[in-house]
Amino acid sequence: MLCCCICCEKEHERRIRKSKHSETLDLSRLAITELPSTIKKCSRLVELNLAENMLTSIPDEIGTLMALQTLDFAKNSVSSFPFDLPKSMRRIKAADNRLFSYPIPPYISDLAQLELLDLSGNQLEELPDDLSRLSQLKELNLSKNNFKEFPKFIVNIKHLQILRCDNNKIPSLDPAIGQLFELQALIAENNKLTMLPESLGSLKRLTTLNVGGNSIKIIPSLVGDITCLEDFDVHDNPIVELPASLSRLKHLRRLVLRHTNISNVPIQVQFTKTLKELDLRDITKIEELPEFIGEIRTLVRLEASGCSLLELPFTIGNLHALVTLDLQKNQLTSSGFPGCIQHLASLSRLYINNNLLDVLPEELCFLESLTEINVSSNSLIKLPDDIGKLRNLEKLYANSNKLQHIAPSISSLSKLRVLELRSNLLSCLPPELGTLTKLIRLDLSSNKLSELPEELHQLESLIVLEMKENPCDFPPHHIVSQGLAAIKAYLKEMGTLKLTNPKAYHDMRKQGMHQV
Numbered sequence: 102m103l104c105c106c107i108c109c110e111k112e113h114e115r116r117i118r119k120s121k122h123s124e125t126l127d128l129s130r131l132a133i134t135e136l137p138s139t140i141k142k143c144s145r146l147v148e149l150n151l152a153e154n155m156l157t158s159i160p161d162e163i164g165t166l167m168a169l170q171t172l173d174f175a176k177n178s179v180s181s182f183p184f185d186l187p188k189s190m191r192r193i194k195a196a197d198n199r200l201f202s203y204p205i206p207p208y209i210s211d212l213a214q215l216e217l218l219d220l221s222g223n224q225l226e227e228l229p230d231d232l233s234r235l236s237q238l239k240e241l242n243l244s245k246n247n248f249k250e251f252p253k254f255i256v257n258i259k260h261l262q263i264l265r266c267d268n269n270k271i272p273s274l275d276p277a278i279g280q281l282f283e284l285q286a287l288i289a290e291n292n293k294l295t296m297l298p299e300s301l302g303s304l305k306r307l308t309t310l311n312v313g314g315n316s317i318k319i320i321p322s323l324v325g326d327i328t329c330l331e332d333f334d335v336h337d338n339p340i341v342e343l344p345a346s347l348s349r350l351k352h353l354r355r356l357v358l359r360h361t362n363i364s365n366v367p368i369q370v371q372f373t374k375t376l377k378e379l380d381l382r383d384i385t386k387i388e389e390l391p392e393f394i395g396e397i398r399t400l401v402r403l404e405a406s407g408c409s410l411l412e413l414p415f416t417i418g419n420l421h422a423l424v425t426l427d428l429q430k431n432q433l434t435s436s437g438f439p440g441c442i443q444h445l446a447s448l449s450r451l452y453i454n455n456n457l458l459d460v461l462p463e464e465l466c467f468l469e470s471l472t473e474i475n476v477s478s479n480s481l482i483k484l485p486d487d488i489g490k491l492r493n494l495e496k497l498y499a500n501s502n503k504l505q506h507i508a509p510s511i512s513s514l515s516k517l518r519v520l521e522l523r524s525n526l527l528s529c530l531p532p533e534l535g536t537l538t539k540l541i542r543l544d545l546s547s548n549k550l551s552e553l554p555e556e557l558h559q560l561e562s563l564i565v566l567e568m569k570e571n572p573c574d575f576p577p578h579h580i581v582s583q584g585l586a587a588i589k590a591y592l593k594e595m596g597t598l599k600l601t602n603p604k605a606y607h608d609m610r611k612q613g614m615h616q617v
Contacts, residue, residue: 141165159183197222210234233257251275279303290314302326325349348372383407395419406430412437418444430455443467466490489513512536535559555596558589
């Protein structure tokens with residue numbers, strides 16, 4: 102460890118020495134505890150990266166680098182802000198340090214060209230009001246601090262475009278925030294907000310509004326006036342309904358309602374002709390998806406896990422652009438899947454685990470674009486014979502069911518990389534499994550397997566084979582305990598013996614003598 106530190110020390114000094122005429126200097130991840138004063142000799146530096154070291158302070162010599170525009174000292178242990186910085190500064194990245202209650206000196210407000218100030222991940226409680234003079238500031242990140250009030254100076258930074266104040270203890274947003282006419286993103290999740298100011302409706306350029314994880318009960322109707330809004334996230338709030346004005350958000354692409362108190366999918370969403378992502382996760386009061394869901398034909402991702410769905414609407418087959426459908430942890434039965442679900446031509450990922458399925462609907466085998474499906478934690482006795490039609494499937498999870506056998510047609514899944522069949526009732530495996538040459542992971546643990554087919558030695562890409570909690574004696578336990586390479590070698594040797602000397606092979610199997 103000592104040698105490593107010495108090498109790192111020499112490395113950062115070497116880099117400084119070689120950068121006297123350079124405009125950029127990367128000293129990140131070198132375990133530096135103190136920046137040498139020789140840094141002042143790098144007078145042409147425009148960008149200095151000190152991130153992810155062990156610094157506790159930034160030396161005064163930084164203030165002599167008159168061309169410096171970007172200073173990154175994120176992820177250190179700096180407890181006080183640099184005493185002096187050149188007025189050329191445009192970007193300061195000070196995230197994840199130990200900046201406490203009031204360590205930001207007022208002189209920062211004199212950095213007239215500053216465009217980005219990242220103070221996230223510290224322990225700040227307040228900032229000097231003089232920061233309102235940062236007339237060119239476009240991005241301010243105050244997330245993951247200890248602010249108990251919304252800093253008042255912010256509303257006077259007229260050119261601010263991105264504001265992050267999430268993960269603090271802020272009880273309300275200043276109504277004057279509506280004066281930030283250039284604001285494009287407002288991230289205020291995980292605070293103590295109980296309401297939103299009506300003035301948000303004045304933010305005509307706002308594209309992202311995230312106020313999830315608060316205590317907001319009512320969304321103001323003037324939110325519908327934020328005509329450029331694309332991403333609206335209100336997750337984990339006690340909201341019962343959304344305003345009718347939501348239908349005016351013609352550019353909305355993502356709507357997150359996760360873990361709110363709404364009881365139905367808001368009818369307003371059918372009028373948002375650009376919606377691509379709808380997140381309804383963990384809204385336990387939702388028992389059905391409305392018929393109009395099929396009218397949102399731009400949907401690419403629909404997440405409805407943890408609801409109380411009993412069946413799917415017939416119109417769901419109209420979602421031809423849908424790529425991800427998450428329906429896990431509901432109460433769906435096999436009859437709750439309409440036949441038209443096979444028309445989801447773009448569907449790539451389907452999660453229907455933790456439901457009440459006893460039979461996997463045959464229509465799912467016609468989803469030719471499917472690359473991943475999870476049917477775990479149901480009551481499936483078998484997988485359909487047509488499972489082999491899913492020729493683009495790469496990941497198949499069928500853990501914790503009641504599967505007794507696997508159809509030989511699984512051999513057609515030539516692109517399969519992950520196959521998990523853990524905690525079932527399998528007593529044998531089809532030899533066709535050996536044709537899945539791209540398989541990387543095979544989990545067969547907690548079944549009733551007494552033997553593996555010799556053909557499994559052909560799984561040349563296999564890295565992980567889970568076999569625990571099976572009464573397997575072929576290969577014998579002492580072979581299994583040696584790991585995957587030994588298992589494959591044993592199966593290959595036994596397979597060769599089966600072809601070259603069938604009688605000897607069968608005698609050995611009959612006698613239970615499995616050592617070659």
